[in-house]
Amino acid sequence: RQLAVDLRGAVERGEMRLLFQPQHSLKSGALIGYEALARWHHPVRGVVSPDIFIPIAEETGEIFAIGEWVLSEAARVAIHWPSHLKVAVNLSPVQFQQGDLLQRLIAVVLDAGVSTRQIEFEITESAIIADRTKALYILRRIKALGISIAIDDFGTGHSSLDTLHAFPFDKIKIDRFFLRQAATSSQAVAIVRAVLALGKSLDIPVLAEGIETEEQIAFLVAEGCEQGQGYYYGRPQNAPSREDLGRAFP
Ligand code: G
Numbered sequence: 001r002q003l004a005v006d007l008r009g010a011v012e013r014g015e016m017r018l019l020f021q022p023q024h025s026l027k028s029g030a031l032i033g034y035e036a037l038a039r040w041h042h043p044v045r046g047v048v049s050p051d052i053f054i055p056i057a058e059e060t061g062e063i064f065a066i067g068e069w070v071l072s073e074a075a076r077v078a079i080h081w082p083s084h085l086k087v088a089v090n091l092s093p094v095q096f097q098q099g100d101l102l103q104r105l106i107a108v109v110l111d112a113g114v115s116t117r118q119i120e121f122e123i124t125e126s127a128i129i130a131d132r133t134k135a136l137y138i139l140r141r142i143k144a145l146g147i148s149i150a151i152d153d154f155g156t157g158h159s160s161l162d163t164l165h166a167f168p169f170d171k172i173k174i175d176r177f178f179l180r181q182a183a184t185s186s187q188a189v190a191i192v193r194a195v196l197a198l199g200k201s202l203d204i205p206v207l208a209e210g211i212e213t214e215e216q217i218a219f220l221v222a223e224g225c226e227q228g229q230g231y232y233y234g235r236p237q238n239a240p241s242r243e244d245l246g247r248a249f250p
């Protein structure tokens with residue numbers, strides 16, 4: 001539990017960094033945005049993965065400070081990008097328990113001066129489970145501001161069709177587990193197809209995570225998947241500047 005102690009105040013000490021992983025249109029290959037992914041630079045242990053420190057932060061409450069820092073840093077970076085490029089920010093289910101979450105999110109975005117149209121929040125269904133009515137209220141308010149909302153890790157955990165229908169999602173992210181299994185498992189292929197059919201019938205674009213090969217892109221395009229993210233397009237990387245973006249996509 002030493003990590004929990006060390007994590008306290010990590011934001012204030014400047015130990016957090018943000019990496020950005022590109023998201024692309026599968027058909028045209030065009031860049032559409034980046035997902036912001038946090039890293040903790042521990043003074044002794046070096047880089048700590050979010051798989052390790054986010055669960056600790058959720059237990060200790062440090063997630064509130066980290067979540068706010070991630071959003072403000074993501075907004076600070078995205079304001080320099082062409083306006084059609086979005087930045088996707090993960091929201092922890094625990095952040096939904098924060099009474100003034102909405103006011104805080106709004107304050108951070110307004111303070112950064114970035115257009116709300118450039119911000120997307122990624123939430124998992126566990127954010128919704130504790131209090132559906134409250135979660136629906138928060139998500140509607142967020143959407144009314146012009147921020148879009150993606151449901152993350154879809155297909156794992158508690159994803160239900162009912163939620164997909166009742167909540168105002170702008171994007172479905174299929175967990176990378178299914179794409180990895182699709183090469184060898186007809187069951188995984190069937191699940192990918194089912195999620196794509198669901199997206200189509202609800203008119204919500206689907207993004208496939210964990211794309212590593214051209215074969216996977218061909219498969220996804222044939223199945224009607226619109227967007228993708230994964231090592232094939234790029235690993236999580238330092239914040240791209242407007243100059244980087246201009247060079248890659250003149
Ligand atoms: O970057 P990486 O693939 O190691 O991220 C691992 C997990 O940590 C992902 O599921 C991602 O959603 C989560 N994660 C990364 N950054 C953040 C963050 O800023 N906030 C929250 N809540 N989760 C994050």
Ligand code: G
Binds near residue numbers: 021152153230236
């Ligand atoms: O929010 P989420 O948990 O989905 O975060 C994405 C995580 O998936 C990040 O930790 C990122 O490093 C990881 N990731 C992204 N693309 C790939 C990929 O193509 N292959 C694998 N194995 N992991 C990936």
Ligand code: MN
Binds near residue numbers: 035122152
């Ligand atoms: Mn995510």
Ligand code: NA
Binds near residue numbers: 152173
């Ligand atoms: Na995910």
